Amino acid sequence: MSDPTRLRVLLRDWLSAVTTPAAICDEAPEPLALSIWDPIHLGVDEHGQPVRATLTYRNLLVAGEPGAGKSVALNLPVGHAALSTDCDLWLFDGKLVELGLWRTCAERFVGPDLDDAITALSDLQVEMDRRYDLLDAQRRRKITPDDAAHGISPVVAVFDEVAYYSATVGTKSQREAFSVAVRDLVARGRAAGIIVVAATQRPSSDIIPTSLRDLFGYRWAFRCTTDSSSDIVLGAGWATRGYTAAAIAPEDKGVGLLLAEGGEPRRIKSAYLSDEQVYALADRATILRAGWAS
Numbered sequence: 001m002s003d004p005t006r007l008r009v010l011l012r013d014w015l016s017a018v019t020t021p022a023a024i025c026d027e028a029p030e031p032l033a034l035s036i037w038d039p040i041h042l043g044v045d046e047h048g049q050p051v052r053a054t055l056t057y058r059n060l061l062v063a064g065e066p067g068a069g070k071s072v073a074l075n076l077p078v079g080h081a082a083l084s085t086d087c088d089l090w091l092f093d094g095k096l097v098e099l100g101l102w103r104t105c106a107e108r109f110v111g112p113d114l115d116d117a118i119t120a121l122s123d124l125q126v127e128m129d130r131r132y133d134l135l136d137a138q139r140r141r142k143i144t145p146d147d148a149a150h151g152i153s154p155v156v157a158v159f160d161e162v163a164y165y166s167a168t169v170g171t172k173s174q175r176e177a178f179s180v181a182v183r184d185l186v187a188r189g190r191a192a193g194i195i196v197v198a199a200t201q202r203p204s205s206d207i208i209p210t211s212l213r214d215l216f217g218y219r220w221a222f223r224c225t226t227d228s229s230s231d232i233v234l235g236a237g238w239a240t241r242g243y244t245a246a247a248i249a250p251e252d253k254g255v256g257l258l259l260a261e262g263g264e265p266r267r268i269k270s271a272y273l274s275d276e277q278v279y280a281l282a283d284r285a286t287i288l289r290a291g292w293a294s
């Protein structure tokens with residue numbers, strides 16, 4: 001299979017759940033870009049039905065014990081965002097190798113240096129404030145797809161292992177500066193088109209305090225060790241109502257409980273992209289983005 005054909009098939013298979021079948025088909029000369037304003041395919045529920053989430057005006061928290069499937073799941077919003085030429089992607093990856101596969105499509109990629117992470121967050125805050133000034137001047141509440149015409153697009157900021165920056169490296173004051181900036185973006189970013197996707201393998205109250213957790217419109221709990229750590233991700237009281245990620249079997253990799261604002265947690269199995277598929281999609285996204293920019 002030639003390279004462009006292989007990419008088209010990969011894209012078609014993965015993205016058929018989120019695009020009209022006619023948008024990506026064998027006859028199409030090139031696969032089309034996606035849009036960050038469209039729902040993102042995350043996986044299937046217990047009835048085999050596709051589960052999608054629209055991230056604009058929302059944030060996504062992904063948490064669970066090591067090896068439960070968070071990084072695999074993160075590839076889905078990151079992949080969708082990378083292929084969405086109407087948004088910018090900012091990636092924060094202390095390990096370099098998880099989100100690193102998408103590096104070539106990122107507007108900004110931050111590795112293990114905590115100062116770099118703080119600087120990037122501060123730049124995002126400046127951009128957020130600039131957008132609010134603009135909205136205020138125009139007597140509007142939030143950015144919309146029409147703002148693309150004025151050079152304002154959603155920014156998707158993704159953190160693989162937020163605890164690396166907020167609790168592991170650097171000095172206490174650096175970690176605090178990082179945590180304060182992330183909280184500010186999660187709290188105020190949505191209407192300005194700043195979307196935060198944060199993952200952690202430490203579902204504990206010091207890493208995910210209730211006041212921060214509650215700001216995430218989507219919470220995705222992969223297997224947790226205890227009911228209380230599951231509740232830290234989903235919200236207090238869900239475990240006693242029968243929704244606990246501690247009940248997910250260790251061998252059920254990629255299975256998690258997804259809670260969308262105002263709903264009940266749904267048990268879903270995340271879609272899986274192999275490294276080869278991620279590289280192919282990242283290459284495609286890089287080409288799409290270069291074309292868009294020129």
Ligand SMILES: Nc1ncnc2c1ncn2[C@@H]1O[C@H](COP(=O)(O)OP(=O)(O)OP(=O)(O)O)[C@@H](O)[C@H]1O
Nearest residue numbers: 065066067068069070071072201253254270271272
């Ligand atoms: N949806 C899935 N379908 C099939 N296998 C999966 C799925 N999700 C995860 N896995 C398997 O589980 C392994 C661990 O997943 P992943 O690396 O995403 O875990 P993690 O929670 O990010 O771990 P860590 O916290 O250590 O980074 C993967 O290498 C893969 O083999």
